[in-house]
Ligand SMILES: Nc1ncnc2c1ncn2[C@@H]1O[C@H](COP(=O)(O)OP(=O)(O)OP(=O)(O)O)[C@@H](O)[C@H]1O
């Protein structure tokens with residue numbers, strides 16, 4: 001069975017809300033935007049795990065918290081399996097992380113599995129670990145510095161991390177990364193600037209920048225949503241090829257269920273900072289159990305008119321993560337809400353071996 005590369009447990013990222021002077025005098029309670037509010041999942045080696053949900057539900061914050069580009073405020077993120085290099089596991093500071101913060105049994109299990117807790121590790125050591133974990137961003141226009149040549153953009157992670165024996169070695173690595181990202185021949189692209197290549201090629205430059213450190217895990221945050229439909233499938237195919245050739249593992253973030261369906265192995269549906277349903281992609285999309293998942297699926301355009309289902313239009317405003325409703329957080333918009341839904345939050349309940357859902361409609365039938 002494939003090893004877990006990432007294990008996320010009860011991850012929380014709460015941002016404190018800054019308030020005006022008068023407001024802070026009238027209320028002493030600190031308000032938080034609960035962008036990620038206690039989520040758990042794991043990602044197996046070479047798997048594509050997809051997080052799907054509407055804008056503002058916490059997808060990007062989850063991806064960034066896993067890489068510690070934002071500080072989690074609770075929970076743990078363990079990174080390991082085949083992802084750690086032998087040098088990292090020999091690093092005394094990384095080894096002590098497990099021993100210092102975990103019970104003896106947990107520490108032993110983690111060290112045996114070459115696993116370290118990303119949340120407990122110092123920023124300094126995190127820099128080392130991050131070489132194995134990289135992010136591909138949504139907007140190839142914004143994420144690339146227009147004043148840098150493509151060579152400088154792709155070489156930057158090597159420079160920042162002080163990697164590469166000399167300039168010739170760095171150039172060799174940049175050429176390899178550009179080739180792997182499908183920018184061939186690399187010498188035709190290296191000395192151009194971002195505005196001198198197409199949108200699809202710009203996203204390939206972003207991918208080359210992520211590949212240059214030879215990571216084993218990539219967070220791809222809406223990597224194709226800004227691209228033309230014709231280019232989307234090329235970039236998705238490139239990412240699949242890279243998974244097969246280099247054994248990469250992905251956390252793939254998208255609001256597009258259609259892309260998630262064709263691309264991912266398993267899927268987590270996020271609503272207002274929580275995962276409400278998780279399972280194998282095909283099972284979740286063909287047999288959704290959570291009313292929110294059903295609503296999302298009902299509005300995806302179907303190519304075959306015979307497959308058309310009635311659209312479920314959710315009532316109410318888009319929710320505010322600074323004021324999460326009590327009980328099931330989806331209850332004010334849920335077409336199936338019952339009395340218990342506003343009182344008690346449902347726990348994840350398994351509806352098959354790998355498929356769970358947090359919804360009171362499943363209580364009794366499913367296993368907790
Ligand atoms: N640094 C921050 N400080 C305060 N609030 C933040 C910060 N970063 C994100 N948020 C808030 O956290 C919530 C989740 O944001 P996030 O960017 O993770 O959503 P998302 O699911 O990626 O949305 P989208 O699909 O629009 O990219 C939003 O309400 C956002 O305004």
Ligand code: SF4
Nearest residue numbers: 328331334341359360
């Ligand atoms: S728990 Fe209740 S409100 Fe929440 S999704 Fe299920 S039926 Fe709807």
Ligand SMILES: [Mg+2]
Nearest residue numbers: 059060061221
């Ligand atoms: Mg986002």
